[in-house]
Amino acid sequence: MIRVGIAGATGYTGLELLRICSHHPEVEIIWATSDSYSGIELGNYCPAWQGRTCMVLEKPDMEEMAREVDVVFLGLPHGVSMDYVPAIFPHAKVIDLGADFRIQNLETYEKYYGLHHKLPTVVREAVYGLPEIYRQKIKTAQIIANPGCYPTSIIIPLYPLLKNQIIQPEIIADSKSGVTGAGKKPTEVTHFCEIDGSFKAYKIGEHRHQPEIQEQLSSAYGGSVDIVFTPHLLPIKRGILSTIYVQGDPSVSEKEMWKIIENFYHNEPWVRVYPLGQFPELKWVLGSNFCDIGLKKVDKKHFVIVSAIDNLTKGASGQAVQNMNILFGVDERVGLPSSVLYP
Ligand SMILES: NC(=O)C1=CN([C@@H]2O[C@H](COP(=O)(O)OP(=O)(O)OC[C@H]3O[C@@H](n4cnc5c(N)ncnc54)[C@H](OP(=O)(O)O)[C@@H]3O)[C@@H](O)[C@H]2O)C=CC1
């Protein structure tokens, strides 16, 4: 059994990790932490857990707790994860769901996150946890930087196209997210009355996922890629749908472009490339670990790609468990949800 610790278990990604890990046949959840609710039974904090576990939430004390587990999931705010990593490192592997180890360029990280990075050498050691692309490196990693939710929905469809240099390195992506993407603490921008019945773009031209996406796409292309990324907030709880606009040579057909993505992901258990003429919808992925992709050629040179994920599953905790499976030599499908909650 893989002994697992979950830091930040009362957060949205932490609760999703508990949901997934509790059904995973190879996992034993050893502990779960909360900063504010330590000492409280999980079933009292979240009654959905009544009758399923007697686990008590613990204050995070990594010096001691890391010794009890094989891997620690960090579902913590940006900047907090890096405080815990040094204590975990000698004892257990780390899968960080936050952004502290995703961006290799530290100046960029510090600019977009407004934080001073305390562990530059660990950033260089960290492996970007997109299994479909970095599987080999993930196998032997000590620390995995689980990708951001928006980046997951954008990098997966674009990677094969940029790797093959079949599209121009100038891309536009509009992404729409449910509100769980903002974490459990409501703000003036995210509470019910602000969201319900409305829809808006936000952080136009300045979202912190832009440099993460750009770094990964440029590495795929082997040169600089420009991306205009605009996130939107949907009045729903879960899910991200990204609409991505790319340009190819007029001689490239819809079928050829589709074939490049389809061939790349043909044997991947968690990426589904839809037949031409079909497009993903959130309802076909919510609650599952799938990333679904559809594509259409709309004029001589423009192609529109649509991708859909559940931000808490393939966009966070499902992907983290997929990474854990790779780390411990378990089949990547094991323990991960493939059924959606539909209708
Ligand atoms: N939500 C999403 O869709 C995604 C989130 N992420 C990233 O995953 C991480 C967690 O996100 P999410 O679950 O949404 O966040 P939440 O705000 O929902 O939860 C944060 C968790 O961290 C705990 N916490 C807060 N401050 C501290 C601290 N100083 N020390 C220890 N524990 C602390 C909280 O504990 P308590 O409140 O009990 O004290 C809570 O359990 C973030 O880095 C986020 O950016 C990544 C991909 C998708």
Ligand SMILES: CC(=O)N[C@@H](CCC(=O)OP(=O)(O)O)C(=O)O
């Ligand atoms: C809707 C919403 O607010 N989304 C978040 C991103 C969510 C996310 O998962 O970002 P990280 O993985 O980098 O934490 C935002 O725009 O900041």
